[in-house]
Structures are given as C-alpha cells and as structure tokens.
C-alpha cells in the first residue's frame with residue numbers, strides 16, 4: 312500500500328475518536344492555543360480567504376476562525392472521514408466552511424485563490440513535503456502568507472520516542488506493585504473493531520518525516536517563499552507531555568483519578584511557559600519538539 316493510501320485508511324479510521332485522543336475542542340482552551348501560535352508567527356490579525364491543508368477535524372482552521380483571524384474559511388484533507396468530522400464541528404460552531412477532499416501535493420484550487428494558507432501537523436505525513444509547499448505557494452495570492460505549525464523536529468521526535476519507551480517500562484514495573492495500574496491483557500486481534508485494527512496495523516506507516524529547522528526554511532525558500540521564519544516550541548513540556556500520554560495509554564481508564572486531566576493540563580501550561588520564556592533563549596532551536604514555519608509570497 313502506498314503512503315497516501317495508508318494515510319487515507321488510517322485517518323478515516325482515526326476520525327471518529329481523533330478529538331478525544333488529542334483533547335481537541337472548539338472552546339476557549341483550544342482557541343487560545345491557536346491564537347498564541349498565530350500571534351507569535353503572523354504579522355496580521357485578519358485574513359480574507361484562508362485555506363487549511365490537511366485540516367483533520369478542523370482544530371486549526373476552526374479555532375483560528377473563532378479567534379477572529381479568518382473571514383472566509385476553506386479546508387481540505389485527503390481523508391473523507393476527517394472532512395466529515397470537520398464539517399460537523401464547523402456546523403456546531405456556526406462556521407460556513409468550504410471543505411474539499413484533496414491531496415496536499417496537488418491542490419484543486421486556482422492560482423492565487425487565498426490570502427493565508429495554514430497547516431497543522433500534516434506535512435510530516437506527505438511523501439513529498441516540498442511539493443506541498445510549492446502548491447501552497449501557487450494557490451496563494453501575491454502578498455499572501457503561509458503558516459505551518461505542529462510539525463515534529465528530528466531531535467524532538469527522537470527524544471519523545473525515548474521518553475515513551477522509558478515511561479512504558481516504568482509503568483509496567485510500577486504495575487507489578489500496584490495492581491490498579493495493571494491493564495487487563497488484550498483479548499487478541501479478534502476483539503478489536505475494524506477501526507482499531509487499521510489504527511494498530513498502520514500506526515508506523517503514516518508518519519513519514521521529521522524536520523530540521525534550517526533545512527525546512529531552505530525548503531520553503533526553494534518553494535518560492537520569502538521572509539521565511541522558522542521557530543520551535545516545547546522542550547520540557549514535550550518530554551512531560553509524552554510521558555503523560557504514554558502513562559494514560561498504559562493504565563486502565565480512570566486509574567489516574569478524576570482530577571488527573573486538569574492537573575496534567577495545568578502542568579503542561581506551566582512547563583510550556585518555562586520552555587518559551589527561559590529555555591528558548593538559551594538552547595538551540597532544534598532541541599524543541601514542534602516546528603513552526605512562516606513565509607510570504609512576493
């Protein structure tokens with residue numbers, strides 16, 4: 312199966328549980344998250360026609376629209392399941408979203424159609440990210456801008472995998488002494504739903520890239536962008552965030568108590584503040600987990 316086919320199958324299967332898995336919502340919590348990234352990267356606070364590529368369930372475009380940055384919202388994704396979820400969320404918040412099934416590497420829009428093109432956590436799924444940047448450049452109007460966020464850096468991703476493995480080992484050791492942390496053994500493949508089986512089988516086939524800040528900036532320049540800027544975010548917050556995610560996946564539901572979610576989120580916010588206010592000034596950009604890219608069309 313080629314990588315695009317795998318992405319369609321995987322994300323169609325992921326669509327129904329995607330918001331719950333990644334704590335995506337369309338309320339103040341996620342609006343502020345998106346607004347914070349927009350304030351950091353975008354020179355303006357309002358854009359007329361905004362397209363999100365690889366929109367998933369609409370986390371980035373719908374929350375940016377709610378934050379007031381977007382006049383007319385457009386979204387595309389290669390997964391029809393994700394698009395359906397995105398349209399449903401748009402309907403619930405009253406956003407008149409124009410959504411289409413499309414491959415990021417060959418967009419079904421005329422040249423110069425948008426004032427801002429955005430994307431969040433989609434570039435690393437594409438066989439040819441450079442082709443997607445060229446397409447983003449083509450569909451932008453003159454003077455338009457590109458904002459990509461939420462892409463894993465190479466070092467950040469390696470660190471996250473190590474943290475995941477160590478946490479998993481630590482939880483299993485702890486579970487030998489604390490039975491409430493012990494998950495019942497899986498009942499075997501036969502007990503999985505079709506979606507669960509697809510997610511399990513394709514988990515390692517859909518994440519194709521990680522990014523190095525300087526190389527990503529050069530790729531955007533080659534695609535035609537100028538005023539290119541690459542920033543990164545999340546270091547300690549990402550280490551703790553991945554440990555928390557692994558822990559939550561390893562123990563039975565509810566084992567961490569009712570107040571766990573709020574506690575974990577508050578801890579993340581404090582650590583994010585530490586990362587960006589202090590560590591980002593002192594440490595190399597490529598150690599941080601998430602990459603943000605900005606560029607303009609002349």
Ligand SMILES: C[S@@+](CC[C@H](N)C(=O)[O-])C[C@H]1O[C@@H](n2cnc3c(N)ncnc32)[C@H](O)[C@@H]1O
Nearest residue numbers: 322365366367370388389390414415431433436
């Ligand atoms: C990790 S999800 C991110 C979704 C959303 N942007 C978010 O941040 O919640 C990646 C998304 O990229 C989409 N995708 C993968 N390959 C694609 C392609 N070739 N063209 C367009 N979208 C693609 C997937 O279907 C999925 O919805």
